[in-house]
Amino acid sequence: MVRSLLRAEGLVVFVAAIALYFDAGHGWILLVVLALAPDLAMLGYLAGPRAGAIAYDTVHAYALPIVLALAGVLGGFDLAVQLALIWLAHIGADRLLGYGLKYPSGFKDTHLQRV
Numbered sequence: 001m002v003r004s005l006l007r008a009e010g011l012v013v014f015v016a017a018i019a020l021y022f023d024a025g026h027g028w029i030l031l032v033v034l035a036l037a038p039d040l041a042m043l044g045y046l047a048g049p050r051a052g053a054i055a056y057d058t059v060h061a062y063a064l065p066i067v068l069a070l071a072g073v074l075g076g077f078d079l080a081v082q083l084a085l086i087w088l089a090h091i092g093a094d095r096l097l098g099y100g101l102k103y104p105s106g107f108k109d110t111h112l113q114r115v
Helices: 004-021 028-034 037-047 049-061 062-076 078-097
Strands: 106-112
Touching: 004 062, 004 078, 028 062, 028 078, 037 049, 062 078
Parallel strands: none
Antiparallel strands: none
16 A cells, blocks of 8 residues: 555656746756756766765755745745756656665665565
8 A cells, every 4th residue: 555655646746846847947868868867876876885875865855846846836936946856857757667765775775665
């Protein structure tokens, strides 16, 4: 049940982020170019599984893109909001597909399942 709820949450975040992105009039090119950018955090695994999990989880938690979006809205920085929505869409899609936050035991050990 928990996995299903977290995947449903991912779907909602993905759909909401994409809807808000296009409703704001943002173009699809930056979305396509940056859609997988958060996965560059996997490079942290070059320093070992603990460092990799910390890097990956930091970038794949909702907190930072929400703070970026809030700063963009409050400060009138449209690019910040645009980047935050792309970032949130990525995280939502990951959760929907079952890619969760990583445990330091290894890249395939996540809070949703073993991938």
